[in-house]
Amino acid sequence: MPALPPDGAARTPVDVAVGVLIERDAAGRDGRFLLTSRPEGKVYAGHWEFPGGKLEAGETVEQALRRELREEIGIEVRQVEPWRVEIVDYPHARVRLHFCKVHRWSGEFQMLEGQAMAWQALPVEVAPVLPGTLPVLQWLAEERGHAGPTHRS
Numbered sequence: 562m563p564a565l566p567p568d569g570a571a572r573t574p575v576d577v578a579v580g581v582l583i584e585r586d587a588a589g590r591d592g593r594f595l596l597t598s599r600p601e602g603k604v605y606a607g608h609w610e611f612p613g614g615k616l617e618a619g620e621t622v623e624q625a626l627r628r629e630l631r632e633e634i635g636i637e638v639r640q641v642e643p644w645r646v647e648i649v650d651y652p653h654a655r656v657r658l659h660f661c662k663v664h665r666w667s668g669e670f671q672m673l674e675g676q677a678m679a680w681q682a683l684p685v686e687v688a689p690v691l692p693g694t695l696p697v698l699q700w701l702a703e704e705r706g707h708a709g710p711t712h713r714s
């Protein structure tokens with residue numbers, strides 16, 4: 562019988578659409594980005610993440626992102642820029658995170674699942690941050706020439 566692959570590799574990843582909402586400053590440069598806290602009742606409740614959620618059957622990443630941000634934070638995404646894809650193994654699931662930059666949206670932010678929201682710069686001040694968001698903070702640090710820690714450990 563062939564050896565079983567290591568735990569994690571055996572699991573099919575769940576696709577997740579994630580929005581990195583970024584404010585632009587007066588000069589058009591990327592500024593603060595939005596983090597939200599995971600609501601009570603979900604795994605990693607209280608951890609900070611970029612808003613998003615799992616794709617439903619037949620949805621594209623962009624469709625899922627628009628739906629999730631409407632359902633969770635009450636905004637209409639106006640433009641989606643696919644950015645990077647990352648697989649993360651958690652004890653509860655293996656996820657394929659499709660990170661998208663979002664610079665344009667409309668509507669007022671409403672925390673429809675009882676989350677909290679925080680516009681953040683580097684280093685991120687809210688804690689704890691979800692493990693799957695750490696690579697994003699690193700990519701943002703590289704883009705912005707930020708040296709030093711990206712978050713509080």
Ligand SMILES: Nc1nc2c([nH]c(=O)n2[C@H]2C[C@H](O)[C@@H](COP(=O)(O)OP(=O)(O)OP(=O)(O)O)O2)c(=O)[nH]1
Nearest residue numbers: 577579610611612613614615649654656691693694
């Ligand atoms: N939204 C989001 N999820 C992330 C990030 N990083 C990361 O590892 N994840 C993981 C956590 C979860 O295992 C998964 C997202 O699933 P979820 O439970 O939030 O999705 P959902 O809103 O569709 O939830 P549900 O309907 O199943 O309750 O992706 C991130 O930055 N944002």
